[in-house]
Amino acid sequence: MFEEQLTGFLGHALLQLISVLSYYNYELATNQHFPDDFGPMLIENPKQNFDFIIIGAGTSGCLIANRLSEVKEWNVLLLEAGTDPTSTVEVPTFFDRLKMSEEDWKFSTTKEKNACLGMLDTRCRLVAGKMLGGDTGISPMHYERAFPEDFTCFNESITYEEALVHYNNIENFVGIDNVRELGTGGDLTISKFGNEEHVRQLIYNAAEELEYTKISAALQNLGYYDVDGYIKSGSRNHFAKAFLDTTRNRKNLFVVRNALVTKIIGDEIDNRVRGVEVYVGKTKLIVKSRIEVILSAGPINSAKLLLLSGFGPKEQLKYFNIPLKANIAVGKNMQDHIAVPIFIKVNSSTANETDFADATYQFLKLRKGPFTQINIHDLVGSINTCPYPSSRGNIKIYHYHFFESDGLLRPYLEHRGFVGKIMKSIIKANTQSQLLVMIPTLVLPKSVGEVTLQSPCPFDAPKIQGNYLSEEDDLESLTCAFVFVERLLKTKALSEIDANFLHVDIPNCRSYKVGTLGYIKCYIENMGMPLSHISGTVQYGNCSNCDACVDDKMRIRGIRHLRVVDASVIPKSISQSLEATVAMLADRAAADILRTWGK
Numbered sequence: 001m002f003e004e005q006l007t008g009f010l011g012h013a014l015l016q017l018i019s020v021l022s023y024y025n026y027e028l029a030t031n032q033h034f035p036d037d038f039g040p041m042l043i044e045n046p047k048q049n050f051d052f053i054i055i056g057a058g059t060s061g062c063l064i065a066n067r068l069s070e071v072k073e074w075n076v077l078l079l080e081a082g083t084d085p086t087s088t089v090e091v092p093t094f095f096d097r098l099k100m101s102e103e104d105w106k107f108s109t110t111k112e113k114n115a116c117l118g119m120l121d122t123r124c125r126l127v128a129g130k131m132l133g134g135d136t137g138i139s140p141m142h143y144e145r146a147f148p149e150d151f152t153c154f155n156e157s158i159t160y161e162e163a164l165v166h167y168n169n170i171e172n173f174v175g176i177d178n179v180r181e182l183g184t185g186g187d188l189t190i191s192k193f194g195n196e197e198h199v200r201q202l203i204y205n206a207a208e209e210l211e212y213t214k215i216s217a218a219l220q221n222l223g224y225y226d227v228d229g230y231i232k233s234g235s236r237n238h239f240a241k242a243f244l245d246t247t248r249n250r251k252n253l254f255v256v257r258n259a260l261v262t263k264i265i266g267d268e269i270d271n272r273v274r275g276v277e278v279y280v281g282k283t284k285l286i287v288k289s290r291i292e293v294i295l296s297a298g299p300i301n302s303a304k305l306l307l308l309s310g311f312g313p314k315e316q317l318k319y320f321n322i323p324l325k326a327n328i329a330v331g332k333n334m335q336d337h338i339a340v341p342i343f344i345k346v347n348s349s350t351a352n353e354t355d356f357a358d359a360t361y362q363f364l365k366l367r368k369g370p371f372t373q374i375n376i377h378d379l380v381g382s383i384n385t386c387p388y389p390s391s392r393g394n395i396k397i398y399h400y401h402f403f404e405s406d407g408l409l410r411p412y413l414e415h416r417g418f419v420g421k422i423m424k425s426i427i428k429a430n431t432q433s434q435l436l437v438m439i440p441t442l443v444l445p446k447s448v449g450e451v452t453l454q455s456p457c458p459f460d461a462p463k464i465q466g467n468y469l470s471e472e473d474d475l476e477s478l479t480c481a482f483v484f485v486e487r488l489l490k491t492k493a494l495s496e497i498d499a500n501f502l503h504v505d506i507p508n509c510r511s512y513k514v515g516t517l518g519y520i521k522c523y524i525e526n527m528g529m530p531l532s533h534i535s536g537t538v539q540y541g542n543c544s545n546c547d548a549c550v551d552d553k554m555r556i557r558g559i560r561h562l563r564v565v566d567a568s569v570i571p572k573s574i575s576q577s578l579e580a581t582v583a584m585l586a587d588r589a590a591a592d593i594l595r596t597w598g599k
């Protein structure tokens, strides 16, 4: 079945690569980059004390573990629910195939009212990486610093100038196009993807006709650009590789896989956190921390774990009979970027001739060629639309290109959860023409969601109410972006390839005339989907009487020795992708920990 679906250029090439990998049992995954699994030793002796326990070896967890274990006197325990990234993670072009895999937490929202209406059961799928490296193992690897204006949400606790120091600490840009002056001495190698498909030049030309010129690595806020990526020598440079590799020989960093933390434990008398309850495989352990517990489980799981441990809204915890430790607004204020894929039929050929065997050889032997690329997803437009434009651009447009009868189209649609009729209509169109997908994404949404508990059982998924597009302004913004894409299709550049809007058969929108405002809104509500760029669930703030859960040092308010360091603390969606900023915050938190507890 899987093989039948893999037709089209990349589908064939993918199949070839997979068969070569399995025939030769080719090990692409690089677990030799990581410290050994300390799980068996921890089970044998759980009573040993650690100075720091870090929950989650994702983006923030790997970076913090790296920084803290630089201090030889500190013993650092890093607990990760997932395992080592597999071979698939290594190959950049497979980035979209990791959704719904074992390396994805596979979350979904409750039934939505204004978005994802064309998805199964009207639930939005949310993706989150479950492996060493976390989301950096599952994302398309875009690396973008936030804009100075994005820092207003930190209430002046973090200035752009301070952030620049930490961005620089992390980055190691290799290549010539470093106009934004990214750092060059850090652990995270960043470069360009180097895709040169003909169609991207046409998109650049079309955007230019609408006065959005090509900008270099987003030096300016508005325009089209080739985004930077954390890719190193043709492979994904996820954060476990970038930040755990150099720690391999340290004797004071202990990394445990298959370690699901189920509770943060402490003393009510002095409001002090003292360790965690964790299942290593099936073995339940209590592990103690001498200095701090650092929660870096990502924006959904960090909120869930805090709630399970008694840090959250009083009423909710009472409902689940969880003893209250701090009455704070955990789980409220969930922010995300929301996107709408617009499918476009391309009737002229835009394909570059590629030899499948050659592509496979190029990747396996030389780490070059199409497998080192992420389709044309590294081509990004940053534009401004009504009704509330922003100087940083309120809409990003991402791109994807499917060749005729492309076998990667079905998994693309399935992983996003589209209902059968919608899938069928798009796949049918693809048997006759190539498809270009333009994906306008609202990066500064007003709608706010919430993460709560489904039950007090730590093994149950949390309840996630996305509330996507619940604010009318958000729907208006995406409607304006949709109209912008229609204008792009009318440009001279895109007329050359006979690019036309694909009329997708969306059962809920059949009563609308295609092209009317009613149709566009219906299209957005049905096809609109989140990008899982989630933040805000444990929000940061420097005020004493507000919904902030952590202070400006990311410590849980009113609680000692517990910090939250991950995407959940960012209080408001930022206009750029999140990883660079999440890493910047982790580097800043590590510096603060070193200042506070260092000898």
Ligand SMILES: Cc1cc2nc3c(=O)[nH]c(=O)nc-3n(C[C@H](O)[C@H](O)[C@H](O)COP(=O)(O)OP(=O)(O)OC[C@H]3O[C@@H](n4cnc5c(N)ncnc54)[C@H](O)[C@@H]3O)c2cc1C
Binding pocket: 055, 056, 057, 058, 059, 060, 061, 079, 080, 081, 082, 127, 128, 129, 130, 131, 132, 133, 134, 135, 136, 138, 139, 140, 141, 142, 143, 144, 259, 260, 261, 262, 296, 297, 298, 299, 301, 302, 305, 531, 532, 533, 534, 565, 566, 567, 568, 576, 577, 578, 579, 580, 582
């Ligand atoms: C599909 C996708 C694509 C994205 N694309 C981009 C992009 O291209 N560029 C960009 O800048 N941003 C992107 N983002 C956003 C960005 O990746 C995230 O905001 C950021 O990586 C989050 O980092 P984090 O440290 O908060 O959490 P994560 O990186 O998610 O790490 C959390 C880790 O904690 C582990 N964990 C969770 N619960 C427990 C527990 N109870 N016990 C033990 N371990 C636990 C998880 O398994 C995971 O490894 C993307 C996000 C997703 C999901």
